[in-house]
Amino acid sequence: MNQSDSTSRIAVRRRAGLLSLFVLCLLWIGPILACGSFQPRPTPVPTLPPAAATANAEAERALALPTNTPVLIVEPTATFTPEPIPPTATPAPVVGGTLTIGQPARVAAGGGLNVRQAPSTAGVLVTRLGFGVRLSVLEGPTSADGYIWWKVDDGQGNVGWGAQGDGTDEWISPQVGEAQPVNRSPKVGDRVRVTMEAGQLLTIRTVPGTSAATVTKVNIGAEFTVLAGPQSADGYFWFQIRSDDGATEGWAADGSDGKRWLSPLE
Secondary structure (H helix, E strand, C coil), X not given: CCHHHHHHHHHHHHHHHHHHHHHHHHHHHHHHHHHCXXXXXXXXXXXXXXXXXXHHHHHHHHHHCCCCCCCCCCCCCCCCCCXXXXXXXXXXXXXXXXCCCCCEEEECCCCCEEEECCCCCCCCEEEEECCCCEEEEEEEEEEECCEEEEEEECCCCCEEEEECECCCCECEECCCCCCCECCCCCCCCCEEEECCCCCCCEEEECCCCCCCCEEEEECCCCEEEEEEXXXXXXXXXXXXXXXXXXXXXXXXXXXXXXXXXXXXXC
C-alpha cells in the first residue's frame, strides 16, 4: 500500500470520529437546549386574597399569644359610710357589787327601800323595807326608768321589785356582812337586839301589857331569842323573849312611833 492510500484511510477515520463526537454532543446538548439547566426550579407560593390574608394573620397572632393568661379585673371598691347611731335611753346606773340570784343581800338605803309589784317607778308599792333588812334575791336584773331592778323577798311575806341604786348611792347591797339589826317586826325564832335610844332601858314584863309586873330592865345591845308573839296590848305589839343563858325571860314591846326597840338580827 502506498503512502497516499494510507493517508486517505487515516483521514476517513478522523472524519468518522469527529462525526461520532458531534452526534454525542448533540445527545447531551439537546435536552439542555430544550429544557434549560438542570437546577431545580422554586416551588411557586400561592398568593391569598386580602381578606384571607388578614384572617390568617389574626389567627397567627392569636396562636402566638400565651394561653391561660390571668386577667386582672379591678373593680371599684365601695366606700363604707357608717350609719349614724341613734340616741339611746339613759343607761341604768351601775352601783355597788354584783347581785346574784339565790344569794342574800341587804337593804343599804338609809331611808329604806321601796318594794314594788313591777320593776318600774310606776309599779304599785308593796312595802318599804328599813335599812339593813336582809333579803333573798329572786330575779333580775331588769332595766327600766333609769334603774336596775331586782325581785327580792324579805322573808316576812313581802316580795317585789327594788332598785339597786341611783348611780351614786347603793340601795341593795350584796355585802351582807355579819348579822346586824334590821328595821322590821320580829318573828318567832328570830334573834333580836335591844335598839332603844341612848340612855333608855327596855322593860321586860311577865305578860303582855304596860300594867304587868316587871321582870327586869335591860340595856341597849342585849340580845334575846323570840319565843312567841306578837300579841297586841295597850297600843303595843308584845313578844316573848329569852336570854341565851335562860336567866331572863318575859314579854317586851317591839317599838313605838316608828322607833324600834327590838330589832331582828340578820
